[in-house]
Amino acid sequence: MANKATGRRPLVQACLDRRNWLFLPVVGVLVLGLLSMSGFWDCVKSDEGKCEVHAVPAAIDLPRWFNASCPLVYQRIHYDEMARGEARPYLMGERQRPGCVNCDKDELWSHFCQFRSHGPRCPPHDQQLLFDTLLDRAKVGAPGSRELLELTPCDLFPYIRGRTLWLVGDSMMQEFMRALQCFMYEFWDLETKPLDTLIADKGATEGLIGGWCVLLPEQSRICHVRSNMGDWLVTNLLPRFARLGALPSDIMILNFAVWINKAEELAANVMMWAEYYQRFRDSLPFTIWRDASIQHFDTPTGDYKCDGCVDAKPRADDTGFNCKAMDLVTLNPANELETTDPAMQVILEGGWRNRVTLPVMEKLGIPIVHTWNLSVPLWQYHHSFQEKDDCTHWCHPSGYQVWIAQMHQTLRKHRSAIPPPGNWPPQPGGS
Numbered sequence: 001m002a003n004k005a006t007g008r009r010p011l012v013q014a015c016l017d018r019r020n021w022l023f024l025p026v027v028g029v030l031v032l033g034l035l036s037m038s039g040f041w042d043c044v045k046s047d048e049g050k051c052e053v054h055a056v057p058a059a060i061d062l063p064r065w066f067n068a069s070c071p072l073v074y075q076r077i078h079y080d081e082m083a084r085g086e087a088r089p090y091l092m093g094e095r096q097r098p099g100c101v102n103c104d105k106d107e108l109w110s111h112f113c114q115f116r117s118h119g120p121r122c123p124p125h126d127q128q129l130l131f132d133t134l135l136d137r138a139k140v141g142a143p144g145s146r147e148l149l150e151l152t153p154c155d156l157f158p159y160i161r162g163r164t165l166w167l168v169g170d171s172m173m174q175e176f177m178r179a180l181q182c183f184m185y186e187f188w189d190l191e192t193k194p195l196d197t198l199i200a201d202k203g204a205t206e207g208l209i210g211g212w213c214v215l216l217p218e219q220s221r222i223c224h225v226r227s228n229m230g231d232w233l234v235t236n237l238l239p240r241f242a243r244l245g246a247l248p249s250d251i252m253i254l255n256f257a258v259w260i261n262k263a264e265e266l267a268a269n270v271m272m273w274a275e276y277y278q279r280f281r282d283s284l285p286f287t288i289w290r291d292a293s294i295q296h297f298d299t300p301t302g303d304y305k306c307d308g309c310v311d312a313k314p315r316a317d318d319t320g321f322n323c324k325a326m327d328l329v330t331l332n333p334a335n336e337l338e339t340t341d342p343a344m345q346v347i348l349e350g351g352w353r354n355r356v357t358l359p360v361m362e363k364l365g366i367p368i369v370h371t372w373n374l375s376v377p378l379w380q381y382h383h384s385f386q387e388k389d390d391c392t393h394w395c396h397p398s399g400y401q402v403w404i405a406q407m408h409q410t411l412r413k414h415r416s417a418i419p420p421p422g423n424w425p426p427q428p429g430g431s
């Protein structure tokens with residue numbers, strides 16, 4: 001009789017039977033296999049052109065609000081097709097497949113978001129160089145690089161559905177906004193909405209130095225608010241944030257750092273933020289910190305200015321700066337930086353700004369979008385910005401597009417901690 005029971009439920013029985021503990025690794029491998037598959041989905045076109053989501057069985061980390069469906073159809077473009085040179089990544093301006101609408105409009109965003117004209121786009125030979133570099137990273141198996149190449153806007157949309165994704169920070173965040181609204185440019189009407197007109201009736205423009213939104217389907221928005229410094233953020237923006245329409249169910253990607261050139265001043269700004277965050281975190285959007293971005297000026301550590309180092313010098317003819325590669329620092333296939341020069345240790349640690357800020361963010365439990373390591377090799381793309389070369393901002397597509405893939409990874413990794421969207425599904429009887 002014992003044999004019969006064992007025969008009916010061999011796996012369970014084996015687990016219960018102490019003499020069969022050897023089976024546990026088998027079960028473990030099965031469970032791990034399921035877990036590692038979790039969170040993958042694909043958007044496959046049905047006969048009616050609708051997106052059919054092929055999700056793998058519910059994962060443990062999949063929150064109930066997460067809905068992988070997408071209002072548009074974006075066929076995934078696979079690495080092999082790109083490696084054969086037949087397509088580029090959506091992040092690099094490839095047109096929506098199987099069909100697109102905004103891509104054929106003869107206007108600013110349509111041209112810029114395909115990186116053809118109308119803005120700080122990289123020249124074609126640099127776009128080719130970046131594409132080849134990204135393919136090489138995927139070829140050596142660098143973590144996340146194939147995902148970057150194959151990322152579709154429909155991978156990102158589920159995190160934005162029914163809420164506002166706020167991008168708050170300095171001019172680097174402003175360019176990141178442009179990169180993101182470009183990646184999603186088939187989702188909106190190609191008209192940016194200034195934040196101050198959106199909120200004019202709420203009397204909250206005082207103290208606001210600018211920002212805009214793009215409106216996506218299903219009550220979703222992406223908005224940028226300019227805030228260069230931590231103290232301005234804490235004393236001016238965040239106390240008015242609810243009046244701008246920010247909700248605790250929204251997501252905020254935040255950074256300030258590059259405007260500040262002294263470690264002490266940066267530390268003071270970060271402490272102001274940390275105190276504010278600890279007091280008011282429940283009323284703030286779900287906050288994610290983007291690390292400080294790298295500079296490639298012609299100084300020993302690439303900084304424009306820093307405590308005790310030489311300032312970068314502009315070119316004699318006033319056309320900007322010469323940018324330079326991070327000598328002796330290499331990015332290995334595991335996305336780690338390596339050097340043989342002890343003076344470059346600070347670069348391995350994310351530069352002096354991240355040394356100051358990241359430990360505080362980690363202590364506050366704030367998830368981090370890591371962009372530093374992957375940005376170190378991107379020194380050639382710092383040009384054509386506002387008609388003068390600088391070594392902080394980049395042309396598009398380059399660093400900012402790599403950041404989008406990193407942001408997607410961070411959102412995915414932390415999605416079980418992200419609150420459900422406030423505006424979706426629509427409440428019955430709601431406005």
Ligand SMILES: *[C@@H]1O[C@H](CO)[C@@H](O)[C@H](O)[C@H]1NC(C)=O
Binds near residue numbers: 067068
């Ligand atoms: C996911 O969202 C789509 C579109 O809004 C909706 O039709 C579908 O019912 C949702 N699925 C779940 C499981 O909530």
Ligand SMILES: *[C@@H]1O[C@H](CO)[C@@H](O)[C@H](O)[C@H]1NC(C)=O
Binds near residue numbers: 334337348349
């Ligand atoms: C960046 O490189 C450093 C130095 O090799 C490494 O310790 C760190 O883990 C890397 N960071 C990421 C996010 O990969």
